[in-house]
Amino acid sequence: MAVAVMEALMIFIASCLCVFLILHLIKFFNKVWWNPIRIQSAMRAQGMRGPPYRFLHGNTKEIYNMRSEIMSSPMELSHQMLARIQPHVYSWIKLYGMNFLSWYGPQAQLVITEPELIKEVLSNKDGAYPKSVIQNYAEKLLGDGLVLSQGKKWLKMRKLANHAFHAESLRGTIPAMIVSVEAMLDRWRQEGVKEIEVFQEFKVLTSEIISRAAFRSSYLEGKNIFDMLTRMALIVGRNNYKVGISGIKIFFKTRDDIESEKLDRGIRDCMLKVIKRREEVMMGTEPDGFGSDFLGLLLKAYHENDETKKISIYWKIENCKHTEVH
Structure with a gap:
């Protein structure tokens, strides 16, 4: 039986x-x-x-x-x-x-x-x-920032970005831009080389200017973040036209899967360090508490008491990452 x-x-x-x-x-x-x-x-x-x-x-x-x-x-x-x-x-x-x-x-x-x-x-x-749903490696690179967000989330991020990157706000970054360009030219003169890899030099210059305008940090401070984002972009590029079978990564991970996950964690950790450093340095030193650049506005929104204006720590990291990518 x-x-x-x-x-x-x-x-x-x-x-x-x-x-x-x-x-x-x-x-x-x-x-x-x-x-x-x-x-x-x-x-x-x-x-x-x-x-x-x-x-x-x-x-x-x-x-x-x-x-x-x-x-x-x-x-x-x-x-x-x-x-x-x-x-x-x-x-x-x-x-x-x-x-x-x-x-x-x-x-x-x-x-x-x-x-x-x-x-x-x-x-x-x-x-x-509606915006396209981006998955896989590109999602790790772009995050859930201004480009991919929609609806009320997008409106909230757009207002912050408009204020931070308005012409009047950016005018104050002109001296920092001049310093960056002069530093690059001085380096060229000191090296005394006949040939210069212009692409790499202007990539460094652009990264430094964006970093100063958005976060008030030098290129050297954010170099590790930029390097990791560049490596992530390379992974996105070489996998852009590869179509995988949904769900297979649960059982099998490629070398790019492992590297992209490691880079994603590294970028987030570095972003958190930059954010915490700003919180510690700027709190109580300026009328608005955190500064008027993009990072300062994100921090202000994160500490906002009004829930309609408040953003999460995740949004804060994703929008910092998105700014550095662009």
Whole structure:
């Protein structure tokens, strides 16, 4: 009797597992095959063409191959940069028109290049065009700051940013900008080299000016943060057109997964140190308590008693990170 009960239980469990797997397979194929084909057919019926959907990867392999080919060739001296920077967009505009449908994995993307339609989307008065959901490495790089936030959160961050980066507010940073430029020129004179890697030098200069304008800190103080953000951006770049299977990272992590998680923790730790240092130094030394730069405004909002104006420590870190990225 007991053996029969156990056999029945095992059959029941096996049946449940089979049903579970079948349901997940149906869901998986609906996402990566049936739904894209349905969307593609519906858009074509409305006259919206584009490169055909390819199973799992969409058009990402085509985009990657086009970009690899164009980047492997010498750059021409021309102001027509679209063909080099976005060769797939340049090519598909010629084939399918100013607006076309493309695919990032099973996710449909409507590419619009007509100025009037772009203006309508960007104005978004009725809130009909939500921001894209960014996942994976780009989410770690950009965080939940001004670029990715929406609704009331976006309005709150936008007001803070507008105040911090208004022309009147930035005017006070001109002396610091002059100091940064003079320091760079002095370094060039002292080194006495005939050739200068201008890209790297201006990258350092821009980073220092942004750091001073937003956080009143020197480039050297934020160098570690900038370096980690640069390494994170490289990870985003080399994985931008790679489409993975959802959920697989729970069981298997790539080298980039491990490195990006380590960098994300490192960036947050460094940001917290900068924030705590400002709190300790600035508290009670200025009328507004924390300063009038972007970091000061974020700290003021974090310590705000009014819940409608208050922001969390997470928002504070994400917006600091977002400012340094840009």
